[in-house]
Amino acid sequence: MKKWLKLSLIILVVLVAAAQVVRPARTNPPIDPKKHISAHMQVDPAVMATLSRACNDCHSNQTEWPWYSNVAPVSWLVAHDVNSGRKELNLSEWGTGREKEPGERLSKICKEVTDGEMPMATYTLMHPRAKLTSTEVQNVCRWTKSMASNVAETTKDKDDDD
Numbered sequence: 001m002k003k004w005l006k007l008s009l010i011i012l013v014v015l016v017a018a019a020q021v022v023r024p025a026r027t028n029p030p031i032d033p034k035k036h037i038s039a040h041m042q043v044d045p046a047v048m049a050t051l052s053r054a055c056n057d058c059h060s061n062q063t064e065w066p067w068y069s070n071v072a073p074v075s076w077l078v079a080h081d082v083n084s085g086r087k088e089l090n091l092s093e094w095g096t097g098r099e100k101e102p103g104e105r106l107s108k109i110c111k112e113v114t115d116g117e118m119p120m121a122t123y124t125l126m127h128p129r130a131k132l133t134s135t136e137v138q139n140v141c142r143w144t145k146s147m148a149s150n151v152a153e154t155t156k157d158k159d160d161d162d
C-alpha cells in the first residue's frame with residue numbers, strides 16, 4: 001500500500017510537470033479607446049469603476065493575469081474563462097460579443113449581477129474584492145436600464161422614419 005502511494009505520487013508529480021509544457025496563450029489584444037464601451041455611451045463613473053474592478057479581468061482586453069495563470073492545469077481554466085468571457089462580452093470592444101443588440105447586452109449585464117452569476121464564484125474566491133455590494137448591483141441596473149431605454153428610443157425613432 002505504501003509503495004502504491006509512493007508510485008502514485010511520483011506519477012502525479014510527473015504528470016503535473018509534463019502539463020506545464022502546454023501553455024495557453026495569455027493575450028491582451030490591443031486597446032482602441034474608440035471601441036471601449038465609454039466611447040459608445042455615457043457610463044456613470046461609479047458604475048465604470050465597479051465594472052472595471054469586477055469584470056475587466058474576463059470581459060476586457062485589460063486582463064491582469066494572476067501568477068497562478070502560469071501554472072497548469074489552472075492556467076488552462078483561467079485562459080478558458082477569459083477567452084469565453086471576452087467572446088460573450090468585451091468592454092474594450094463594445095460592438096462585439098454574442099448579443100448583437102446593445103439593449104440586450106445591457107440587460108444581460110444587469111441580470112447576471114442581480115442573479116449573482118457574475119462575477120463568477122471561482123473568481124471571487126481568489127479575488128474577494130471583486131464581489132459586488134447590493135448598492136453596486138442597484139447602480140449597475142439603474143444605469144443599464146436608463147441606457148437601454150435610450151437605445152430603444154433611438155431604434156424607435158429610426159423605425160418612425162421608415
Ligand code: HEC
Pocket residue numbers: 051054055056057058059080081082084085088089108109112113118119120123
Ligand atoms: C473569471 C472570469 C469572469 C469574470 C470576473 C466575470 N465574468 Fe462574465 N462571463 C465569464 C464567462 C466565462 C462567461 C461565459 C460563460 C457563462 O455564461 O458562464 C461570462 C458570461 C457573461 C455574460 C453573458 C451571459 C449570458 O448568458 O449571455 C455577461 C452579461 C457577463 N458575463 C457579465 C459579467 C459582468 C457584468 C461581470 C462583472 C460584474 C462579469 N461578467 C465578471 C467570465 C467572467
